[in-house]
Amino acid sequence: xxxxxxxxxxxxxxxxxxxxxxxxxxxxxxxxxxxxxxxxxxxxxxxxxxxxxxxxxxxxxxxxxxxxxxxxxxxxxxxxxxxxxxxxxxxxxxxxxxxxxxxxxxxxxxxxxxxxxxxxxxxxxxxxxxxxxxxxxxxxxxxxxxxxxxxxxxxxxxxxxxxxxxxxxxxxxxxxxxxxxxxxxxxxxxxxxxxxxxxxxxxxxxxxxxxxxxxxxxxxxxxxxxxxxxxxxxxxxxxxxxxxxxxxxxxxxxxxxxxxxx
Amino acid sequence: xxxxxxxxxxxxxxxxxxxxxxxxxxxxxxxxxxxxxxxxxxxxxxxxxxxxxxxxxxxxxxxxxxxxxxxxxxxxxxxxxxxxxxxxxxxxxxxxxxxxxxxxxxxxxxxxxxxxxxxxxxxxxxxxxxxxxxxxxxxxxxxxxxxxxxxxxxxxxxxxxxxxxxxxxxxxxxxxxxxxxxxxxxxxxxxxxxxxxxxxxxxxxxxxxxxxxxxxxxxxxxxxxxxxxxxxxxxxxxxxxxxxxxxxxxxxxxxxxxxxxx
Numbered sequence: 448x449x450x451x452x453x454x455x456x457x458x459x460x461x462x463x464x465x466x467x468x469x470x471x472x473x474x475x476x477x478x479x480x481x482x483x484x485x486x487x488x489x490x491x492x493x494x495x496x497x498x499x500x501x502x503x504x505x506x507x508x509x510x511x512x513x514x515x516x517x518x519x520x521x522x523x524x525x526x527x528x529x530x531x532x533x534x535x536x537x538x539x540x541x542x543x544x545x546x547x548x549x550x551x552x553x554x555x556x557x558x559x560x561x562x563x564x565x566x567x568x569x570x571x572x573x574x575x576x577x578x579x580x581x582x583x584x585x586x587x588x589x590x591x592x593x594x595x596x597x598x599x600x601x602x603x604x605x606x607x608x609x610x611x612x613x614x615x616x617x618x619x620x621x622x623x624x625x626x627x628x629x630x631x632x633x634x635x636x637x638x639x640x641x642x643x644x645x646x647x648x649x650x651x652x653x654x655x656x657x658x659x660x661x662x663x664x665x666x667x668x669x670x671x672x673x674x675x676x677x678x679x680x681x682x683x684x685x686x687x688x689x690x691x692x693x694x695x696x697x698x699x700x701x702x703x704x705x706x707x708x709x
Numbered sequence: 710x711x712x713x714x715x716x717x718x719x720x721x722x723x724x725x726x727x728x729x730x731x732x733x734x735x736x737x738x739x740x741x742x743x744x745x746x747x748x749x750x751x752x753x754x755x756x757x758x759x760x761x762x763x764x765x766x767x768x769x770x771x772x773x774x775x776x777x778x779x780x781x782x783x784x785x786x787x788x789x790x791x792x793x794x795x796x797x798x799x800x801x802x803x804x805x806x807x808x809x810x811x812x813x814x815x816x817x818x819x820x821x822x823x824x825x826x827x828x829x830x831x832x833x834x835x836x837x838x839x840x841x842x843x844x845x846x847x848x849x850x851x852x853x854x855x856x857x858x859x860x861x862x863x864x865x866x867x868x869x870x871x872x873x874x875x876x877x878x879x880x881x882x883x884x885x886x887x888x889x890x891x892x893x894x895x896x897x898x899x900x901x902x903x904x905x906x907x908x909x910x911x912x913x914x915x916x917x918x919x920x921x922x923x924x925x926x927x928x929x930x931x932x933x934x935x936x937x938x939x940x941x942x943x944x945x946x947x948x949x950x951x952x953x954x955x956x957x958x959x960x961x962x963x964x965x966x967x968x969x970x971x
Contacts, residue, residue, distance in 0.1 A: 518935065541927075541935050559903065561911050561925050568910055574903045600903065609897040612939050617890035617904045618911045619926035620956050621883040625912075626920035628879035635871040641821065641836045641862065642879045643916050648830055649823050649880045650887075650912060654905050658888035663823050664881035665803075673780065673803050677874050686959055693955055694882050697948055 451591050452510025452533070453478035457524055459491045459499075462538050463515040465562040467495045469570050473594050479505045503527050510534075511591075513556060518542050525550060534584050536577075540611035543604040544578050554579030554588055557607060558596075561618060574598045576607050627687050659702055666698035713853050714772025714795070715740035719786055721753045721761075724800050725777035727824040729757045731832050735856050741767045765789050772796075773853075775818060780804050787812060796846050798839075802873035805866040806840050816841030816850055819869060820858075823880060836860045838869050889949050921964060928960035 454475065456463050459482045467477050477497045482488040485501040492499030506512065507528075514524050514537040521537050525547050528535055535547055536556040547553035559574040575592040577599060579585035585601065592599040602610070625646070629639040652661040665673040674695055681688040716737065718725050721744045729739050739759045744750040747763040754761030768774060769790075776786050776799040783799050787809050790797055797809055798818040809815035821836040837854040839861060841847035847863065854861040864872070887908070891901040914923040927935040936957055943950040 518932065541938065560907050561914065561923070563914075566914070569906075572906050574906065598903070598906075602899075606897045606899060608938075608942065609893055610899065610903070612942055613890040613893040613904065614907060615926055615928075615939065615953070616886045616893070617901075617908050619924060619928065619960070620886045620952075621908065622911055622915055622920050622924045623956055623960060624878045624882045624886065625915045626924070628875040629920055631871055631875040631878070635868045637864075637868060637872065639879075639920070640916060641860070641872070642875065644831075644834050644836065644860075645822050645876060646879050646883065646912060646916075649884055650908060652823065652825075652828070653884055653887045654902060654908075658884050658891055658901070661823070662881060662884045662888070664877055666877075666881065670780065676803065676870075677877065680870065680874055686962070690882075690955060690959065691877070693952060694885055697952065698881070698885060700948070 451475075451587070453508065455479050455481065455506045455509035455512045456497075456515060457481040457506065457512060458515035459484075459487065460515065460517070461562045461564050462558070463513075464495065464564045465568070465570075466513060466515060466538070466558075467497055468567075469595055471496065472570075475594070478509045481506050507531060512536070513538060514547075521546050534579065534587065536579075536588065540576075540614065541608060543608075544580065545604070548580070552579070552581065552584050554584060555604075555607065556588065556592065559610065559614065570595050572596065572598050574600055576600050576602050576610065578603060578607070627690070630687075662698070662702060664698075666695040667702055669699065713737075713849070715770065717741050717743065717768045717771035717774045718759075718777060719743040719768065719774060720777035721746075721749065722777065722779070723824045723826050724820070725775075726757065726826045727830070727832075728775060728777060728800070728820075729759055730829075731857055733758065734832075737856070740771050743768050769793060774798070775800060776809075783808050796841065796849065798841075798850065802838075802876065803870060805870075806842065807866070810842070814841070814843065814846050816846060817866075817869065818850065818854065821872065821876065832857050834858065834860050836862055838862050838864050838872065840865060840869070889952070892949075924960070924964060926960075928957040929964055931961065 454477050456467055456477050470477055479498045479500050482491045482499050482501055488499040488501045510533045512535045514521055516524055518539050518541060521542055529549050531550055534552045535550045536554045538556055540557050544555045555578040557576040559576060573596050575596045577588045577592050579588050589599055628642060632639055681691055716739050718729055718739050732739055741760045741762050744753045744761050744763055750761040750763045772795045774797045776783055778786055780801050780803060783804055791811050793812055796814045797812045798816045800818055802819050806817045817840040819838040821838060835858050837858045839850045839854050841850050851861055890904060894901055943953055
């Protein structure tokens with residue numbers, strides 16, 4: 448705590464909550480949490496066990512500010528902090544660090560993980576993607592991040608944007624695939640949980656080798672009889688059919704080469 | 710072994726290999742494994758530690774046959790077994806059990822898992838989807854399956870077909886999403902492994918609650934500014950852009966309702 452001074456967190460969403468809790472787990476009590484909506488401040492303060500404020504006075508007394516609000520609100524918050532002397536970071540995957548560049552010392556502290564207010568996650572292997580506009584502050588930020596995770600990665604705005612886009616595919620879109628799988632099973636009275644061993648093994652295998660080496664299934668095998676049957680089964684679900692077809696075509700086109708070409 | 714008699718396995722692919730190894734782990738030595746290609750039989754026999762044969766004589770001496778060949782070859786194999794008196798099952802997710810109905814006693818033994826010859830998997834939670842054309846044989850098959858897994862599910866051809874189609878979405882297509890994510894990271898010199906904590910947490914969360922409740926990201930939030938940026942970033946990759954757009958539209962259309970509507 449002393450080392451990094453007084454830490455203020457701005458925001459009361461999933462990421463702000465998780466960060467406050469993770470800090471407290473390490474014995475670092477945030478100096479205050481800023482909650483824009485006055486009517487919610489008391490509740491947030493109580494839930495987090497941190498002093499919650501709705502004006503910037505106390506925030507400006509801190510040494511280090513973590514802005515953890517919706518992407519679109521970051522610049523509004525930054526406008527309040529122009530004369531601030533400490534380090535200010537945001538936690539966004541997409542917004543460039545430069546959205547904060549009217550503040551003297553700025554950076555990014557982006558935890559690459561999906562977070563919910565009420566869900567505890569293992570934080571020690573969560574990649575923390577950090578950036579700061581001076582080498583000294585980057586060193587400080589790195590030390591801070593390493594309190595929480597073994598997986599601290601310094602990366603620039605371009606890299607972080609690519610990581611965020613990649614995360615949409617590997618996290619959001621894989622989730623959609625589970626959603627469609629669930630829907631198809633429900634129609635036959637079956638629970639999605641029967642898929643868990645398959646999904647987990649496929650994920651492990653994909654990370655151990657390479658995704659394309661782990662791929663199996665009718666499209667990978669070029670088994671057009673099965674593909675035709677699947678398309679027939681999906682004919683009453685045009686949206687899911689369209690997704691089936693575009694992904695099957697993608698595999699057929701990109702993957703069905705000899706191993707050397709892959 | 711005695712209880713189920715002599716067991717013959719037909720095939721030398723990933724599933725046949727895994728099943729032979731799983732049986733041996735439980736002290737059940739397959740009576741023989743049938744390998745169509747004479748030139749490969751010796752090698753397969755040696756690798757599996759099971760007698761490998763290339764004619765049906767020894768297979769027909771068995772009490773129970775597991776056909777584990779390509780979907781398209783199942784009926785050819787079945788034609789060789791018309792007068793067989795024991796139980797014959799295939800291991801296909803898509804082919805109906807009736808592809809074996811010229812044999813008196815037939816069924817299905819479909820392990821819902823992705824398998825590779827050289828990869829050990831935990832088999833005890835793999836769903837084994839079974840079916841037999843008589844109640845007695847179904848009971849026998851169930852007892853056999855329960856030797857290997859705590860997760861034996863009796864299901865008919867229609868259910869199994871739906872499960873297989875669902876598996877294409879939750880396993881093959883999620884794999885494709887990891888492949889695209891990997892490609893995007895590689896371009897910035899980053900390894901896919903940084904995504905593992907995120908992906909695993911998202912999967913756990915999706916199975917614990919419901920996929921649609923676990924979904925986050927720009928499409929779910931209706932964050933069209935970020936979506937627009939992502940589309941710009943993908944503009945030089947038309948195939949990946951098309952996938953991004955169709956899945957983003959799908960989320961926007963199906964998910965962006967109030968919680969009650971979900």
